[in-house]
Amino acid sequence: MAEDSAMLARCEQGLLPPTLRVYGWSEPSISLGYSQNAEAELDLERCRELAIPVVRRPTGGRALLHYNELTYAVVAPVTLAPFNRGLKATFQAISEALLLGLKGLGVQGDINTRNQKFKPVQSPVFHQSLKGLGIYGDIKTSKQRSGPVRSPACYASLNHCEITVDGKKLVGSAQKRTSKAFLQHGSLVIESDHELFASLLKFDDERQRINTRQRLLDATTGLNRVCGRELIFEEICNALWGGFQKTFGGPWDDGCTGYMEYHPRAKTKSRLVNQYHRQYKGG
Secondary structure (H helix, E strand, O other), rough: OOHHHHHHHHHOOOOOOEEEEEEEEEOOOOEEOOOOOOHEEOOOHHHHHHHOOEOOOOOOOOEEEEOOOEEEEEEEEHOOOOOOHOOOHHHHHHHHHHHHHHHHHOOEEEEOOOOOEEOOOOOOOHHHHHOOOOOOOOOOOOOOOOOOOOOEEEEHHEEOOOOEEEEEEEEEEEEEEOEEEEEEEEEOOOOOOHHHHHHHHHOHHHHHHHHHHHHHHHHHHOOHHHHHHOOHHHHHHHHHHHHHHHHHHOOEOOOOOOOOOOOOEEEEEEEEEOOOOOOOOOO
16 A cells, blocks of 8 residues: 555656556455554454554555455546546546446446445344353444444445445445545455454454444445356456546556565555556646
8 A cells, every 4th residue: 555655646746647556465454544543443462463464544444454355546636627526526436437347247336425334233143143152132222322332444334435236335445635636545345254354353342343243244245246256356457447448538558567565464466557648748
């Protein structure tokens, strides 16, 4: 994700045209939103025990487990249409490009039009899990609690213009804007490991951990599950590239930057696609 920040800096300086970067992760890694407190949100001892690196995103949001996913990053000048119409319009435009690309894989998704938090689970399976730990009783609603329990997991909430399939979150995104350029990046889940993710988060008690794990299971989905088959990473890359070409038009140059290591145990395989690269003069 250091490369995402570097792309934004180069775009601000007029040295990089509108660019789509897509990459994957060779090993599980945790990323935190720029304002999250790692000690308060994560079980850092377990992260060290499992040799899972923790990095910080330049954008906001909550904790994410990156592994079997495709991560995308888009940078462009804020003066360029349609990104000159503000944050929400930029989210909408990029989500339309992502969704169009996903349709090429057979995904019938939707763009969320409002922010929402997923409700606590009251399923028999969930209660049985609690009873297995010796915990009995009903989950209190936010009105009954002395204070709401906020999950540190990013996918526990659904934000404006994020992509869902049958009401379940498939793509989560965040954006950073400066006076000259913006960076939007996000995660397209291929396969989830909610058990591992929940074990890395910090909670007051085991009930909260089980609740979050079940919320993630009920509220999210993965690309392989949606498509009913195991997809190849390059196939997904090409589909998203096609969606951006159709949405924003113009020629796009393809270039692969190979393997870049930002952490001793976290590697990313990156592919860059630039719009109007040959014609771009900066500014």
